[in-house]
Amino acid sequence: MKYYIDIDNIQNVPKIIEEAIELKKKPYSFKSLGTNKTLVMLFFNSSLRTRLSTEKAAKNLGMDVMILNVNDAWNLEYEDGTVMNLNTAEHVKEAAQVISQYADVIAIRAFPSLTDKEKDKSEFVINSFKRYASVPIVNMESAMAHPLQALTDAITIEELKQKDKPKVVLSWAPHPKALPHAVANSFVSMMKELDVDLSITHPEGYDLDTEIVKDIPVYHDQNEALKDADFVYVKNWSSYSEYGKVLSKDANWMMTKEKLGKAKFMHCLPVRRNMVVEDAVLDSEQSVVIEQANNRTFAAQVVLKKILENLK
Numbered sequence: 001m002k003y004y005i006d007i008d009n010i011q012n013v014p015k016i017i018e019e020a021i022e023l024k025k026k027p028y029s030f031k032s033l034g035t036n037k038t039l040v041m042l043f044f045n046s047s048l049r050t051r052l053s054t055e056k057a058a059k060n061l062g063m064d065v066m067i068l069n070v071n072d073a074w075n076l077e078y079e080d081g082t083v084m085n086l087n088t089a090e091h092v093k094e095a096a097q098v099i100s101q102y103a104d105v106i107a108i109r110a111f112p113s114l115t116d117k118e119k120d121k122s123e124f125v126i127n128s129f130k131r132y133a134s135v136p137i138v139n140m141e142s143a144m145a146h147p148l149q150a151l152t153d154a155i156t157i158e159e160l161k162q163k164d165k166p167k168v169v170l171s172w173a174p175h176p177k178a179l180p181h182a183v184a185n186s187f188v189s190m191m192k193e194l195d196v197d198l199s200i201t202h203p204e205g206y207d208l209d210t211e212i213v214k215d216i217p218v219y220h221d222q223n224e225a226l227k228d229a230d231f232v233y234v235k236n237w238s239s240y241s242e243y244g245k246v247l248s249k250d251a252n253w254m255m256t257k258e259k260l261g262k263a264k265f266m267h268c269l270p271v272r273r274n275m276v277v278e279d280a281v282l283d284s285e286q287s288v289v290i291e292q293a294n295n296r297t298f299a300a301q302v303v304l305k306k307i308l309e310n311l312k
């Protein structure tokens with residue numbers, strides 16, 4: 001693997017899931033692969049899981065890790081030919097080349113603005129680093145994609161499924177703030193690679209990008225969608241058509257024990273209790289969110305392993 005910007009950088013999804021599950025059983029079996037190799041992680045935004053699990057994954061492979069909270073560094077410029085007489089102090093052209101001298105792999109988290117759809121869709125932060133860096137780039141959640149989370153979710157479903165083709169439902173939930181589409185986008189894209197019966201449910205006005213959803217069934221009746229589900233993945237996202245707007249905070253869309261039925265409850269975390277999902281779900285045996293978060297390590301580890309193997 002040359003880099004991991006989106007899930008289509010995975011050549012064989014079932015095989016990488018299998019390999020991640022093997023790494024989970026023997027996490028230190030490739031400890032020498034990352035000797036004298038450094039992962040630099042750049043955070044433009046907050047993180048708990050991605051930050052710690054990716055660092056753990058890199059260390060399991062014997063890598064050194066350096067972390068930069070980019071808001072503590074210089075404000076970066078991304079436009080070509082700009083007169084930099086305002087707030088930006090350093091161009092990404094220099095920054096990416098400089099960091100490449102300290103790193104063998106660069107991992108980046110950079111959320112969208114949720115105000116300029118076309119600019120967010122251009123993925124200018126991660127794509128600028130990809131263009132100017134001389135080392136592989138890993139996406140730790142960009143404007144429109146969270147491929148490490150999606151790989152985690154696929155690993156979790158593969159481990160826990162009790163039938164060959166489980167019914168998986170992605171259900172929108174209310175949230176007080178406008179959130180990105182990255183997790184939902186990557187989850188849908190990843191589920192299309194697995195042998196699952198996928199459907200999506202959300203209120204009117206919350207359609208995801210049609211280029212991603214394509215022919216996946218979409219329901220505006222949440223109860224109809226949830227019938228006989230094996231896995232229910234709950235996530236808020238802001239409107240995509242009225243870009244970045246919160247059109248509904250309807251509490252009737254919160255996930256409850258009654259609505260969940262016998263399904264496993266999935267969420268990428270962090271989650272707002274009794275807003276997105278009620279306590280009774282999160283505190284039940286049906287919730288697999290802690291197992292999901294554990295699998296973040298092995299998703300990151302299998303991706304870093306593939307990239308390190310390609311560096312040799």
Ligand code: CP
Pocket residue numbers: 046047048049050051141149268269270
């Ligand atoms: N799921 C996830 O990416 O968690 P963090 O934002 O805490 O990294």
